[in-house]
Amino acid sequence: MSFWERVRETARRVPGARALSAGDRALDYRGLVDSVERRADALARKPAEEWIDLDGADAVGFLVDLFAAGLCGRAAVAQSGRFATCPASPDPERRND
Secondary structure, eight states: OOHHHHHHHHHHHOTTSEEEEETTEEEEHHHHHHHHHHHHHHHHTSOTTSOEEEETTOHHHHHHHHHHHHHTTOOEEEEOTTOSSOTTOSOOSOOOO
16 A cells, blocks of 8 residues: 555545644645645646646645645655745746645
């Protein structure tokens, strides 16, 4: 069983249990699965040559994007929290989840 399959199984068993938290932001397992699958759908519609930037300044968003990139078979590049975007990225705008 893959890691993501385990997360989905946990979401089926205990959907309201806390899955991730950082600072004042938290997601339960249901919210994590929903967020990741929504994000993966959005990433799958982007051109394959665009980078998936993982924003180190947002720990929860970082993990959502990391899992989503994996679900849709895309490569991702981790960015330090001090960088807003990667200069070579064709899409400097951050998503609005």
